[in-house]
Amino acid sequence: MNAAVRAVVRMGIYVGAKVYFIHEGYQGMVDGGKYIVEANWQDVSSILQVGGTVIGSARCKEFRTREGRLRAANNLIQHGITNLCVIGGDGSLTGANLFREEWQGLLQELIQQGKIDHAAAQKYSHLNIVGMVGSIDNDFCGTDMTIGTDSALHRIIEVVDAIMTTAQSHQRTFVLEVMGRHCGYLALVSALACGADWVFIPESPPADGWEDQMCQKLSENRAQKKRLNIIIISEGAIDCYNKPITSDLIKDLVVKRLGFDTRVTILGHVQRGGTPSAFDRILASRMGVEAVVALLEASPETPACVVSLSGNQAIRVPLMECVQMTQEVQKAMDEGRFDAAVKLRGRSFENNLRIYKLLVHKKPDNEQTRSKFNVAVLNVGAPAAGMNAAVRSAVRTGISQGHTMLAVSDGFEGFIKGQIKEIKWGDVGGWTGQGGSLLGTKRTLPTKNAEAIAERIRLHNISALLLIGGFEAYLGLLELSAARAKYDEFCIPMVMVPATVSNNVPGSDFSIGADTALNAITDVSLSRNV
Secondary structure, eight states, X not given: OHHHHHHHHHHHHHXXXXXXXXXTHHHHHHHOGGXXXXXXXXXXXTOTTOOSOTTOOOOOSGGGSHXXXXXXXXXXXXXXXXXXXXXXXXHHHHHHHHXXXXXXXXXXXXXXXXXXXXXXXXXXXXXXXXXXXXXXXXXXXXXXXXXXXXXXXXXXXXXXXXXXHHHHHHTOEEEEXXXXXXXXXXXXXHHHHHTOSEEEOTTSOOOTTHHHHHHHHHHHHHHTTOOOEEEEEETTOBOTTSOBOOHHHHHHHHHHHHXXXXXXXXXXXXXXXXXXXXXXXXXXXXXXXXXXXXHHHOOTTSOOEEEEEETTEEEEEEHHHHHHHHHHHHHHHHTTOHHHHHHHHOHHHHHHHHHHHHHHOOOOGGGOOOOSOEEEEEEESSOOTTHHHHHHHHHHHHHHTTOEEEEETTHHHXXXXXXXXXXXXXXXXXXXXXXXXXXOXXXXXXXXXHHHHHHHHHHTTOOEEEEEESHHHHHHHHHHHHXXXXXXXXXXXXXXEEBOTTOOOTTOSOOBTHHHHHHHHXXXXXXXXX
């Protein structure tokens, strides 16, 4: 939130506007006086790395009453404020929209009470509202990501990584409960990020018989010599009859059915603490700038809007449209329309759920169709965090489609030497959280050895190539493509997935590994400042 505050203040000053802090949220707006203070450039120095919000936030019962909103309107007019940037959840933003709708009526009441004159009412006749969503749950529809969500995910993954060490040592099952009373985003994405065995979220409850299915899955993993099981549950998890599923219920089930040593860890408010991630700082900064531009461009006819993230772009979406959609999600869950709830959460949520299911639940061999398609996967260039997760995803996706997946060790050097072997579903278990490149990677390019590579493609009957790497992978793909005129073996589908801390691959906004590198830089910067 502080990055957003900083961006609004500095962008506002940059365009020549007066910017005010309203301390303690709507409570400060109602109370006025010392709570509304003009901000200057230096006031927001060195707050990017600070968690929480330096201007405070508080729930305000008075603002829910018309009398409270009347006092707030008077305090704004006394400071000449007619543009509000509200950072909060759907409740805060709904309150802001109501305040805007009542503005004309509030001015008339203030005139009748003699607190302002007609000239002031005419001068401050319109209130413009722009919202930014600050919520670690990512529970607001209309945006791919809310401010604070990425930092909360970092806290969760840090805990999961720490738990995995002790879980592997003692062959334990851990049930990890994360925040999300009405939204399962944190549980879902953290499960996807750590390769959890099972996840419970309110939008997509398990079908009847889930107890048997989950226990069977955990048993199969142990039979394959996997030394730990991770189950992630959202605090608002429910079954298909809208009955709560708790972390203790799951623990008791695993202990009773399987006899596994099982522990419950409830993260609670740890997820709200700590320094913001690099992504959150950048996201909030971009949204803050866009919010000020939106206020400058607003007219009396412009509806209140929310600055949202779509893809990698900051966009404006009508505020109440988003609020209504968010409320529709809860309504759909209450009525048991869970497919609709998932769809209402948006494309990003829907894709994450589909990918999680695809990568965790392997089809039985007798249900698996087989193709004659052989796909080779290799890493090229310098190692980057996330490479192993990309390989795991590619391998399991290919297998689920019936293809034979081949792992190439040490990039094109390994390709030339014939270091190619089949890689199976279980071979990539536990790869998600490991750094570097478990396949091995080299910077060598294929040009001088095109004939040898073509021979390996022919020998292994390779139908497609997947390169995961940085700029060298990009150049390698270009070289193989250029060699198609000479070697028919290269006339196959070839795809590159950008993975480099440098983020320098053309055609991609963001490369795998870049975000982890940015977080490492901000962590080093913070430790030195301390």
